[in-house]
Structure formats: C-alpha cells, structure tokens
Amino acid sequence: MSFLIKYPITARYLPKPSKRRSGLAMSPGVRFVVAHDTGNPNSSAAANVKYYENSAQTQSASAHLFVDDHEILECIPAVLGAPEKAWHVLYNTPTDNQLFGFNANDAAIGVEYCYGDKINADESYRRYVWLIAYICHTYKLDPAKSVVGHFFLDPQRKTDPVTGLAHSRRSYEQLLRDVVTEYNACLGKEPPAPPVVEEISGMAVSTARLNLRKGKASTSAPISRTLTVGAEIPYTGVIRKGEAINGNTVWYRTVDNEWFWSGGVFASSH
Numbered sequence: 001m002s003f004l005i006k007y008p009i010t011a012r013y014l015p016k017p018s019k020r021r022s023g024l025a026m027s028p029g030v031r032f033v034v035a036h037d038t039g040n041p042n043s044s045a046a047a048n049v050k051y052y053e054n055s056a057q058t059q060s061a062s063a064h065l066f067v068d069d070h071e072i073l074e075c076i077p078a079v080l081g082a083p084e085k086a087w088h089v090l091y092n093t094p095t096d097n098q099l100f101g102f103n104a105n106d107a108a109i110g111v112e113y114c115y116g117d118k119i120n121a122d123e124s125y126r127r128y129v130w131l132i133a134y135i136c137h138t139y140k141l142d143p144a145k146s147v148v149g150h151f152f153l154d155p156q157r158k159t160d161p162v163t164g165l166a167h168s169r170r171s172y173e174q175l176l177r178d179v180v181t182e183y184n185a186c187l188g189k190e191p192p193a194p195p196v197v198e199e200i201s202g203m204a205v206s207t208a209r210l211n212l213r214k215g216k217a218s219t220s221a222p223i224s225r226t227l228t229v230g231a232e233i234p235y236t237g238v239i240r241k242g243e244a245i246n247g248n249t250v251w252y253r254t255v256d257n258e259w260f261w262s263g264g265v266f267a268s269s270h
C-alpha cells in the first residue's frame with residue numbers, strides 16, 4: 001500500500017568518515033525508532049545539522065533526522081539512503097536490547113524534535129509524527145510497538161522527548177498514539193470504530209475474584225479494585241466486543257467507568 005508523502009525530507013549529509021558519521025551500515029537493518037528532542041529550545045533543524053557539521057571530526061554524538069516547523073533534514077542516511085549507524089543512545093544501556101534485541105545505535109533510527117517558543121509547536125509536531133510513521137512504513141515496523149523514547153532507554157541521564165513534547169503541550173503517550181493514528185491515516189485506513197456501549201443497567205454478583213479495570217474493557221487497563229467472590233456490583237452499560245477471555249467478549253461497565261468481564265459474574269438486568 002502506498003503511504004501518503006506529506007512533507008519533503010532533505011538530505012544534508014555529514015562528512016564520512018567522521019566521528020559523527022562512521023558510514024557503517026546498520027546491522028541487522030532498521031528494527032525500531034528512537035524518539036529524541038534536541039534538548040536545546042529554539043534551535044532549528046538547520047542549526048542542529050550545521051552544528052553537527054562543524055564538529056563532525058571532534059564529537060561523536062549523532063542522530064539521523066532533525067524535524068522543525070519548516071523542514072525535515074536527514075544528516076545520516078536513514079530513509080533517503082541505505083541506513084547507516086548513528087550514535088544516539090549509549091551502548092551500555094540494557095533496555096534497548098531487552099525490548100528489541102539490539103543496541104539502538106546498531107538498529108534504530110534516531111529522530112530529533114526541535115521545539116521552543118520560536119518554533120511552531122503544532123507544525124513541528126505534525127512533521128515529527130508523520131516522519132516516525134513514515135519510517136515505520138518504510139521498514140515494515142509495527143508503529144504500535146517499534147517506537148521508544150530516549151528517556152525510556154536511558155532514564156538516569158535523559159528526559160527526551162518528554163521535555164520537548166511538554167513544551168508543545170503534549171505527552172509521550174500522546175506521541176505513541178498519534179504515530180499509530182498517522183500511520184493508519186497515511187495508508188488510507190479508517191480508524192477502528194470504538195466498541196459500542198449499550199446503556200443497560202443491572203446488578204452482577206461476582207463468581208470469582210473479580211478485577212475492575214479503569215476506563216477500558218481490557219486486561220491491559222489498570223485495575224482499580226478487586227472484588228471478592230459473592231460481591232454485588234451494579235452496572236450501567238455493556239459492550240459485546242471487549243477483549244476476548246476464553247472466547248467471551250462481553251464486559252460490563254460501572255457508574256465510575258470501571259469495566260469487568262462478564263465471565264466472572266452472574267448478571268441480571270433491570
């Protein structure tokens with residue numbers, strides 16, 4: 001399927017070989033994307049690449065792409081050319097290996113978000129989200145599982161891109177969701193319809209220890225409380241297509257928007 005090209009990506013490659021750009025091919029190829037911010041409010045994509053160029057022989061840190069409200073610059077081949085390694089996450093952090101099986105520097109594209117009062121946050125964010133989705137499409141990565149923030153890999157030293165996104169009034173979780181939405185939209189896929197809640201009320205009695213889940217008919221939602229066997233719990237809604245457990249997809253909702261699986265209760269409606 002063809003992916004909607006919304007923005008140009010411009011190559012402005014660093015000298016090779018240099019400390020910042022080794023020219024080494026990514027091995028084993030691109031497996032995930034690391035979301036960064038520049039940590040330097042108001043520095044543009046062009047200014048960051050210029051700084052990299054001027055210090056390419058003396059400093060080693062690098063990333064593949066910089067995004068601001070005007071342009072997307074690729075300074076180490078990532079999507080325009082055969083992907084090369086960049087030095088954007090310390091090798092001795094273990095989380096990238098645990099999550100993806102590889103060091104980020106060997107198998108991940110690093111994308112830098114430019115932000116600050118002089119940068120249009122919405123425009124910069126749109127390009128950033130689109131670019132990450134586009135990288136996922138280019139390398140056949142699942143956009144819901146293949147994007148991670150630098151702070152998540154190196155929590156002792158880093159806060160990006162949380163800091164930059166906060167500057168743009170957005171959260172990391174929002175970014176992860178928006179990348180998936182953008183990915184689907186650029187492929188022309190309709191967003192999945194939310195499950196329909198039927199407003200039916202009644203009383204249920206738990207037949208097992210019963211977890212109530214906050215906000216969503218899914219075991220991935222946080223547990224708000226657990227009921228003992230024989231507890232009475234009123235419900236105010238039902239969905240027929242929640243998460244399947246033992247093939248049963250019916251869940252009930254309480255007045256506090258907690259959800260519990262119908263397989264754990266006797267229910268009567270009124």
Ligand SMILES: [Zn+2]
Nearest residue numbers: 036037150160
């Ligand atoms: Zn970073």
